[in-house]
Amino acid sequence: MDLNxxxxxxxxxxxxxxRAGDAWLGGGTYLFSEPQPHLRRLIDLSRTGWEPLRITRGGNLEIAATCTIAQLSRYPKPAAWTAAPLFEQCCRAFLASWKIWNMATFGGNLCNSLPAGPMISLAAGLDGTALLLGQDGGMRTVPVAAFVVGAGRNVLRPGELLRAVTLPARALAARTAFRQASLYGLGRSGALLIGAVDPVDGTLTITITASTVRPVQLRFPVPPNAEAVREAVEHAVAPGEYFDDIHGLPAWRRHMTFRFAEEIRRELVEPAAVG
Known part of the structure; x- marks a missing residue:
């Protein structure tokens, strides 16, 4: 769509x-998808030269905001990354054409902050930390799980830029479980939950996205039973936080959230029962 x-x-x-009317331009798949009458100037990030993905000295993975979905999908994952299947699972949750995969950016998905954003799910589920750059040259970090605060809302300040997200080596070595549901075969996610077991202390983390207006994380230092998980979900997600749109009613999203949370618990805590 032309932005006239x-x-x-x-x-x-x-x-x-x-200034007012400015917007960062990454892949542009959202900006050019609908009218943006408030925009007057685009700040193009395509020539920044940021390395799409790199492993840091500590074994963490840094993903540049300009990294495309195709680059993330094709990136060779080390054998030590037990959580590697999550990358492709979340990329496939886009259900988008190859054209979108080669243009849409990791950072754009986070900054749009839509409940169904699968890069939000991936980054939050693996305890990612976002690096934000301010117009004054200052930097700050925010956990991705706290970056999105509502449907289409995040903590970015005017002119602030998402530079990169870092996934810790410890999370990349976690055992994981993935659950996703859509009302239609090629529909937007109505619920997407990720479970991860810390390889060091065994803490189980369940991250709820798509069904809720913001990511919700539950942590269990000791293996929980079904009742503990159900109570944790009930307490953490207020009734008004289940998203409501054409892709799913709140009651259905709530039902799938409880169902998937229990399935993840059984898969990661009671693997013998699942097998």
Whole structure:
């Protein structure tokens, strides 16, 4: 879609004053999908030269905001990453064409902050930390699980930029479980839950996304039973936090959340019962 109110496209490498009507341009799959009458200028990130993915000295994985879904999917995952299947599972949750995969960015999915954003699910489920750059040159970090605060809302300040997300080596070595449901065969996620067992202390983390307006994380230092998981979900998710749109009513999303949380518990805590 043409953005006929945009009068200028500026290279993000050039310093300039952020002003009303500006927007960061990554892959543009959202920006060009619908009218944006409030926009006057796009700040293009395509020439920043950020390395899409890199393993840091501590074994963490840093994913640049400009990394495309195709690059994330194709990236060779080390054998030590027990959580590696989550990458493809979350990429496939897009249910998008190859054109979108090659343009849509990891950071754009987070910054859109839609409940069904599968990169939010992946990054939150693996305890990712977002690096944010301010217009004054300052930096701050925010857990991805706390980055999204509502449907289409996040903690970014005016002009602030999501630079990268870091997934810790410890989370990459976790045993994981994935559950996703849509009302239609090629529909948007109505519920997407990820479970992870810490390889060091055995803590079980269940991350709830898509069914809720924001990511919700539950942590169990000792293996929980079914009642403990159900009570934790009931306490952590307020009735008004189940998302309501054409892709699923709150009652159905709530039902699938409880169902998937229990399935994940059984898979990761009672594998013999599942097998």
């Amino acid at each position: 109110t945009v009068a200028e496209v500026r290279d993000a490498r050039e310093r300039g004053v952020w």
